[in-house]
Amino acid sequence: MPEGTLNIIRERRSVRRFLPKPVPREVLLKLIDCARYAPSAHNQQPWEFVIITDTQIKKTIAELTDYGKFIADAPACIAVFCRETKFNIEDGSAAVTYILLAAEALGLGTCWVAGNKKFYAEEVARILEATQGLVLHTLIPVGYPAHKPSAHKRDLEEMLHWNKF
Numbered sequence: 001m002p003e004g005t006l007n008i009i010r011e012r013r014s015v016r017r018f019l020p021k022p023v024p025r026e027v028l029l030k031l032i033d034c035a036r037y038a039p040s041a042h043n044q045q046p047w048e049f050v051i052i053t054d055t056q057i058k059k060t061i062a063e064l065t066d067y068g069k070f071i072a073d074a075p076a077c078i079a080v081f082c083r084e085t086k087f088n089i090e091d092g093s094a095a096v097t098y099i100l101l102a103a104e105a106l107g108l109g110t111c112w113v114a115g116n117k118k119f120y121a122e123e124v125a126r127i128l129e130a131t132q133g134l135v136l137h138t139l140i141p142v143g144y145p146a147h148k149p150s151a152h153k154r155d156l157e158e159m160l161h162w163n164k165f
């Protein structure tokens, strides 16, 4: 893996403020195209993605959330849905992670906004007219970052154990 890829992993942080600059359609498509390559249990690929650019839909969803109000001001928001398989949370999380890292590589900011365990999950699915059997996994606001956040990361030595604890 080239060192540049490792830097993308190290540099990614949650972005919650965005420049008022639209993200081109082909750039948004690239994010979903990368998500396709995420690992999934039994290669079930249980995910579906909705790219929301409609201002009113974004606003409605943002208002429903508790910690996702900033979705309203993001140029786009990706809603990740999964079929209810045994490992859908793990599979969906892998796809979300791929989107966050692909976005970082493309100079975009994102934030993982909780979905599957939230009180608004069903209402978001209803608004987006999700087909039967699909559950909301995560909401991902996407845009060009208006700030450079720096969430603290625990030191390697603090969490790493060789062979045994």
Ligand SMILES: Cc1cc2nc3c(=O)[nH]c(=O)nc-3n(C[C@H](O)[C@H](O)[C@H](O)COP(=O)(O)O)c2cc1C
Residues within 6 Å of the ligand: 012, 013, 014, 015, 016, 067, 068, 111, 112, 113, 114, 149, 150, 151
């Ligand atoms: C499962 C999950 C749910 C999250 N939900 C929210 C959320 O609802 N709103 C939000 O602003 N950030 C949310 N986050 C982002 C975290 O707050 C963020 O990843 C964490 O503070 C570490 O910061 P970093 O992403 O910059 O490394 C969520 C992250 C995860 C993994």
